[in-house]
Amino acid sequence: MSFNKNIKNSKNSNLDKLDEMIQDEIRKLKIVRRARILASERLGGYASKWDMYLLWMAILSSALLVISLIVPNEGLIKKVVSGCFSMYTVIIQYYVSTLNYRERALKFHYHHIEINKLKESLQWLSLQGYNFKKKNAKFKVIVEKYNLILQQQENHSEYDFHRAKCKEIRQLDFSMDNIFVNIQPIVIILFILSYLFLGGICNEITI
Numbered sequence: 001m002s003f004n005k006n007i008k009n010s011k012n013s014n015l016d017k018l019d020e021m022i023q024d025e026i027r028k029l030k031i032v033r034r035a036r037i038l039a040s041e042r043l044g045g046y047a048s049k050w051d052m053y054l055l056w057m058a059i060l061s062s063a064l065l066v067i068s069l070i071v072p073n074e075g076l077i078k079k080v081v082s083g084c085f086s087m088y089t090v091i092i093q094y095y096v097s098t099l100n101y102r103e104r105a106l107k108f109h110y111h112h113i114e115i116n117k118l119k120e121s122l123q124w125l126s127l128q129g130y131n132f133k134k135k136n137a138k139f140k141v142i143v144e145k146y147n148l149i150l151q152q153q154e155n156h157s158e159y160d161f162h163r164a165k166c167k168e169i170r171q172l173d174f175s176m177d178n179i180f181v182n183i184q185p186i187v188i189i190l191f192i193l194s195y196l197f198l199g200g201i202c203n204e205i206t207i
Helices: 002-070 076-099 101-127 132-151 158-165 176-182 184-201
Strands: none
Touching: 002 076, 002 101, 002 132, 002 158, 002 176, 002 184, 076 101, 076 184, 101 132, 176 184
16 A cells, blocks of 8 residues: 555656646746747847848939039049948948848747747646656657757847846847947948048049
8 A cells, every 4th residue: 555655656746847847848938939039029120220221321322423423523532432332332232131130030930939839738738637658748749849940940149038038137239230230320421421521621633
């Protein structure tokens, strides 16, 4: 009788540990899912900013080209600045196209939906009265699916993870992606000032 009781207690103990593992996995999936959502929003934000800045740069580059064609004696410095800005615009357009911000944001969006389905499966599993063997088998299947999903998708950044994990603490984005996109207005203004002031100072030098 005592032996059977020990076996029953052991099974209950294993089941309790499994339930704890399931709850831990649910908490982890919640954080990862939120990190994926934040990554999608962050990359989408980069894409929107680049679309706006590249439009400004294309308009300005076209305007400088038109001015160089209309003004017969445009200064050499102005032509050099205009040419440099046109080259910079082309290079930046190519660089941004290789980063695929919009496409990556969309993948993160779909990925968080898949993770949410796995989270709901775990929540459903935690409520079922299965025995240890059956419950553990189903748990392992869900974990394997989760690991497979992670292998097939780009990982979120540490910035996204910390924002997801510590909601109450404001995190600052010091990534190169964020810094580079946000300095573009400064670069554009510097080109405009160079064109206006350097061109005015050296206006006597023409080609």
